[in-house]
Amino acid sequence: MKKLITLLLLTIVAGCSNEDSNSNPESLLPEITHTGANTFGCLIDGKLFIPRDGTGTWSGNDPGLSYLGGYPxxxxxxxxxxxxxxxKTTRMLIHLHNLYQIGVADYIINESNGMSNVDGLNHTYLHCKVFNKSTNSYQYYRSFENSGTIKITRYDFTNGIVSGTFSCRVKNSSNPEDIIEITNGRFDINGYTLPNIVFP
Structure with missing residues (x-):
């Protein structure tokens, strides 16, 4: 009987620890590293957001995390x-302007027009698609002038590594009064090895 009570207590404690970690999404974020570990994470209004691959189509899997550079x-x-x-899926795009020329520095997050690559604006910005419980629909949120900072802590062009941290505020495209916070952002990407990484 004593063993049974001990076993029950251990099960309850283990269950509580698990719930505690789930109630603290910050504890589930990847570590801040600068080694090209191919990690990404942030909190969007306090909720964990990390990349997770899709099942894909006939042409291959849908990658949870992609990194590319643009012309010129x-x-x-x-x-x-x-x-x-x-x-309720989420998507985010971070556009870093002149990373190759500037390298390690603090980048001010400015206005997004909701577009990417050559259709985007010529400065650093961020936008995301998030499910909004109050409207029971997906909403598009865009960065605005001086709405946050991306701190690039390592940029190694030769080895394809870019690492950094970020935080910002973004406005709902259809309701500018609706502003959400993106906090505790971190990424550590190796562009050469990233295509081989699985995000379960």
Whole structure:
């Protein structure tokens, strides 16, 4: 009987610890690293957002995390993050302007027009698609002038590594009074090895 009570207590404690970690989404974020570990995470209005691959189509899997550069060389780099697995999916795009020329520095997050690559604006911006419970629909949120900072902590062009942290506020495209916070952002990407990484 004593063993049974001990076993029940251990089960309850383990269950509580699990719930505690789930009630603290910050604890589920990847570590801040600068090694090209191919990680990304942030909190969107306090909720965890990390990349998760989709099942894909006939042409291959849908990647949870993509990184690309644009013409002319070094004019911009974009980090495209998607959560394909959650019931209410989320997508974010980070557009870094002149990363190749500037390198390690603080980048001010400015206005987004909701577009990407050559259709986007010629400065650093961020936008995302998030499910809004109050409207029971997906809403598009865009950065605005001086709405946050991306701190690039490592930029190694030769080895394809870019690492940094970020935080900002974004406005609902259809309701400018609706502003959400993106906090505790971090990424550590190796553009050469990223295509081989699985985000479960």
């Amino acid at each position: 060389e070094g004019a911009y780099n974009e980090i495209d993050i998607r959560d394909y697995k959650s019931e």
